[in-house]
Amino acid sequence: MLALQSKQYAMNTLTKTYIAAAIAAIFVITLIIYALANAKITKLEAEVAQATETAREKQQTALAKEQEAEQYKQKIVHLETKLTEINKLARKQDEELENLNNISRDARSNLDVARRTRTITATAAELCQKLADVGHPCE
Numbered sequence: 001m002l003a004l005q006s007k008q009y010a011m012n013t014l015t016k017t018y019i020a021a022a023i024a025a026i027f028v029i030t031l032i033i034y035a036l037a038n039a040k041i042t043k044l045e046a047e048v049a050q051a052t053e054t055a056r057e058k059q060q061t062a063l064a065k066e067q068e069a070e071q072y073k074q075k076i077v078h079l080e081t082k083l084t085e086i087n088k089l090a091r092k093q094d095e096e097l098e099n100l101n102n103i104s105r106d107a108r109s110n111l112d113v114a115r116r117t118r119t120i121t122a123t124a125a126e127l128c129q130k131l132a133d134v135g136h137p138c139e
Helices: 002-116 124-133
Strands: none
Touching: none
């Protein structure tokens, strides 16, 4: 019986050793998993911090671009106003050129009429009268 007890005791000790080894292995595995998870979390936190910084930079860039766009919009409005003024001036100058063309055409026509008239001996008073009739009085 003693041999059976001794065998049972040895088996009991061996079983306890296996159980202790299994518990130790589970503990070590748990520590490893915790360390890996902690490392992963640390890595993810670093990535989040980097992404946050990148987002902040992009937001600042976007704000600067919006301000630049607003300046361009104001410049466009200013240039459109200037263009409208230039167009009005161009139309006015076109009208003036048309009037000058009409005046020039009328003067040429009057010159042709004056050239076709027969020359006769006339006094200065008669000549001034004829010039006044065609729109060019003597001064």
